[in-house]
Amino acid sequence: MLQIKNLNTYYSSIAILRHLSLHVRQGEIVCLIGANGAGKTTLLRTISGLVPSSQGEILYQGKGLLGLAPDVIVKMGIGHSPEGRQVFAPLTVMENLELGAYHRFGRAEKPEIQGDFERVFQLFPRLYERRRQIAGTLSGGEQQMLAIGRAFMARPKLLLLDEPSLGLAPKLVEGIFQAIITLNQEEGLTILIVEQNARRVLEMSHRGYVLETGRIVLQGSARDLRDDPDVQRAYLGKDYAQVAER
Amino acid sequence: MNTIEYTPLNELLQLQVELLQSTLNRVYNRVPSYRKAMDALKCTPEAVTSLADLARLPFTTREDLTANYPYGQFAVPLRDIIRLHTLSCGVSNPIVMGYTKQDVAHRQGLTCRFLSASGVTADDIVQICLDPGMAFLAQELKEAAEAMGALVIPPEPMAVQERLRILADFKTSTLITFSSYLQYLFAELAESGMHLANLSLKRVVLLDEHLDMDAREEMEREFAVDILCGHGILEAVGPVMAYECEKRNGLHLAMDHLIAEVVHPATGAVLPSGEKGELVITTLTTKANPLIRFRTGELTRILAEPCVCGRTTWRMEPVYERTDGLVQVRGLNISLDQVEAFVRHGLARLSRGQVSKAVPHVMAVRKERFLERLELWIAITDEFFAGSLPLLHDWLREMEMDFEDAFGLACRMRPVELCTLQPYLNQGLRVVYL
Ligand SMILES: Nc1ncnc2c1ncn2[C@@H]1O[C@H](COP(=O)(O)OP(=O)(O)OP(=O)(O)O)[C@@H](O)[C@H]1O
Ligand SMILES: [Mg+2]
Numbered sequence: 001m002l003q004i005k006n007l008n009t010y011y012s013s014i015a016i017l018r019h020l021s022l023h024v025r026q027g028e029i030v031c032l033i034g035a036n037g038a039g040k041t042t043l044l045r046t047i048s049g050l051v052p053s054s055q056g057e058i059l060y061q062g063k064g065l066l067g068l069a070p071d072v073i074v075k076m077g078i079g080h081s082p083e084g085r086q087v088f089a090p091l092t093v094m095e096n097l098e099l100g101a102y103h104r105f106g107r108a109e110k111p112e113i114q115g116d117f118e119r120v121f122q123l124f125p126r127l128y129e130r131r132r133q134i135a136g137t138l139s140g141g142e143q144q145m146l147a148i149g150r151a152f153m154a155r156p157k158l159l160l161l162d163e164p165s166l167g168l169a170p171k172l173v174e175g176i177f178q179a180i181i182t183l184n185q186e187e188g189l190t191i192l193i194v195e196q197n198a199r200r201v202l203e204m205s206h207r208g209y210v211l212e213t214g215r216i217v218l219q220g221s222a223r224d225l226r227d228d229p230d231v232q233r234a235y236l237g238k239d240y241a242q243v244a245e246r
Numbered sequence: 247m248n249t250i251e252y253t254p255l256n257e258l259l260q261l262q263v264e265l266l267q268s269t270l271n272r273v274y275n276r277v278p279s280y281r282k283a284m285d286a287l288k289c290t291p292e293a294v295t296s297l298a299d300l301a302r303l304p305f306t307t308r309e310d311l312t313a314n315y316p317y318g319q320f321a322v323p324l325r326d327i328i329r330l331h332t333l334s335c336g337v338s339n340p341i342v343m344g345y346t347k348q349d350v351a352h353r354q355g356l357t358c359r360f361l362s363a364s365g366v367t368a369d370d371i372v373q374i375c376l377d378p379g380m381a382f383l384a385q386e387l388k389e390a391a392e393a394m395g396a397l398v399i400p401p402e403p404m405a406v407q408e409r410l411r412i413l414a415d416f417k418t419s420t421l422i423t424f425s426s427y428l429q430y431l432f433a434e435l436a437e438s439g440m441h442l443a444n445l446s447l448k449r450v451v452l453l454d455e456h457l458d459m460d461a462r463e464e465m466e467r468e469f470a471v472d473i474l475c476g477h478g479i480l481e482a483v484g485p486v487m488a489y490e491c492e493k494r495n496g497l498h499l500a501m502d503h504l505i506a507e508v509v510h511p512a513t514g515a516v517l518p519s520g521e522k523g524e525l526v527i528t529t530l531t532t533k534a535n536p537l538i539r540f541r542t543g544e545l546t547r548i549l550a551e552p553c554v555c556g557r558t559t560w561r562m563e564p565v566y567e568r569t570d571g572l573v574q575v576r577g578l579n580i581s582l583d584q585v586e587a588f589v590r591h592g593l594a595r596l597s598r599g600q601v602s603k604a605v606p607h608v609m610a611v612r613k614e615r616f617l618e619r620l621e622l623w624i625a626i627t628d629e630f631f632a633g634s635l636p637l638l639h640d641w642l643r644e645m646e647m648d649f650e651d652a653f654g655l656a657c658r659m660r661p662v663e664l665c666t667l668q669p670y671l672n673q674g675l676r677v678v679y680l
Binding site for chain 1: 268292294326533
């Protein structure tokens with residue numbers, strides 16, 4: 001579904017992503033793990049067309065994405081829930097969700113959009129309770145739910161999630177991850193997810209990639225990555241003494 | 247059914263590029279010898295953006311592997327290694343291969359894939375007959391067959407009669423062995439007078455391809471079995487890296503674990519698919535001992551067109567020849583360098599003088615029924631031969647006797663004209679198979 005070949009992305013002539021190649025197949029949950037500053041957010045933003053200076057190839061359903069405007073990319077079916085739960089603070093929950101479905105209005109999809117509202121509230125009952133609340137006053141967890149819900153309202157086929165668990169209490173994290181699994185299994189959504197919580201995300205993903213300073217250094221099935229001593233040392237917080245040099 | 251074998255080829259090729267790039271990122275940072283070799287060619291991991299760029303990377307040889315004895319080739323800390331295997335190659339240090347837990351799991355997965363492509367299932371009773379020197383492979387095959395749920399008769403060293411008894415009494419349905427041993431075993435079987443009807447043997451899985459199709463089909467008819475082959479090298483990915491499917495037209499490469507290239511043996515230039523040359527392997531999933539463009543010394547062709555079996559993976563032709571001067575004939579290894587010295591020595595006798603420059607000759611391996619027969623074609627030029635035919639005949643007979651003494655195998659000497667050999671010599675072939 002998504003094929004990236006030799007992607008280089010620059011911020012003012014500094015290469016952040018270097019010859020990065022990866023792919024996501026239809027129906028997969030693929031995760032991207034890596035240390036702070038590795039370039040994970042940059043990759044998702046490049047796919048969404050938010051970082052213009054890139055070379056290489058990004059193919060989505062066989063069509064090249066590089067150079068397309070972000071709204072065109074959204075219309076092609078790629079949803080993006082950005083890092084740091086960016087919701088429109090002055091607007092209500094409902095209005096935020098409506099904005100998510102913005103590009104679908106006028107295409108006579110009213111009943112469908114109505115159904116999607118219901119789906120979001122099913123996934124996140126908490127949002128239904130607070131549907132008239134101003135988004136800026138939501139708790140961190142609720143804002144994250146709203147960010148995912150809003151991305152879903154665009155009815156994407158591929159959903160990019162940037163650290164959905166960041167700064168949330170474990171209990172909330174579990175709810176968010178459950179919702180992501182439901183979106184994948186019941187709505188058939190393909191998901192590329194960036195997460196600090198490597199242990200949990202490797203449990204729910206099919207495959208994963210490890211990014212180090214803009215380069216992929218390892219990839220494989222989620223199980224292979226979980227069992228990998230390098231990953232355990234660097235991202236699963238396994239005690240160094242347990243896996244140190246012989 | 248293993249889905250990776252049926253993945254659309256373009257997806258497989260994308261997967262190969264991804265795995266190649268991450269492998270290079272790892273080895274460049276972790277294996278000093280690879281970094282040095284890449285730096286020397288001014289090639290960084292970033293320079294590789296496609297499979298075609300592979301050609302920019304340095305080759306790795308068996309000598310490189312021994313030079314970094316014991317652990318210099320490892321790309322992970324020793325702590326991550328759970329299995330070691332040393333391959334002695336006669337000279338200097340042995341090659342040390344290490345495997346992480348994941349490497350072992352990948353090798354097992356690939357071995358299971360190979361066995362099931364050969365038709366092995368959980369219902370099989372598998373007997374492994376390998377020499378003690380192959381204990382490492384035997385162990386891996388045993389573990390894989392067990393993991394598939396098959397009943398495995400362990401590969402203990404025993405006499406051939408004992409093995410035949412087990413074959414009958416234990417109702418072996420799958421036999422895993424090497425060509426020469428199979429020939430030996432079946433010859434013994436025929437002599438023993440044992441009734442084939444008493445056997446449950448359905449298939450034979452060979453770990454080499456030294457039996458050509460005709461010989462195989464004859465055996466299959468005679469013993470009512472299927473014979474399928476796998477091909478591997480001891481340095482990479484598992485007991486086999488390519489295996490036949492039921493269609494038996496070439497060996498399917500494990501493209502998710504390695505990239506196969508064919509290069510010109512002398513120049514190292516990459517040859518287009520379908521052309522014959524030396525097989526070069528780059529591993530993609532190996533963590534402990536990744537190999538970058540490893541020269542296997544084997545001559546083969548890559549067949550890129552899809553197989554009728556539906557698998558999308560490329561195939562390689564069976565390997566009958568090597569570039570590195572070792573020929574396997576009837577289970578014996580014959581060094582072509584030694585043959586060359588033998589020819590030179592013999593001609594010196596004929597011409598009663600020193601022969602210093604290379605004497606054109608080609609070794610021919612002719613298959614008759616199951617048996618390989620050797621011929622040595624020697625270009626007899628005026629330089630060595632004064633014109634007495636009886637003298638030449640005596641000399642040839644002497645050479646045949648000497649050869650058998652020296653190599654333990656009969657070999658017919660055939661004087662030929664230089665122009666007969668020229669086509670082979672032009673291709674750099676020192677041995678031909680007829
Ligand atoms: N707009 C920008 N201008 C210049 N440099 C930037 C910009 N955004 C990010 N960077 C740099 O690019 C690198 C990668 O940043 P990125 O946000 O992609 O990392 P990340 O993997 O998402 O990290 P984290 O886990 O902390 O979110 C960092 O060194 C960062 O400082
Ligand atoms: Mg980030």
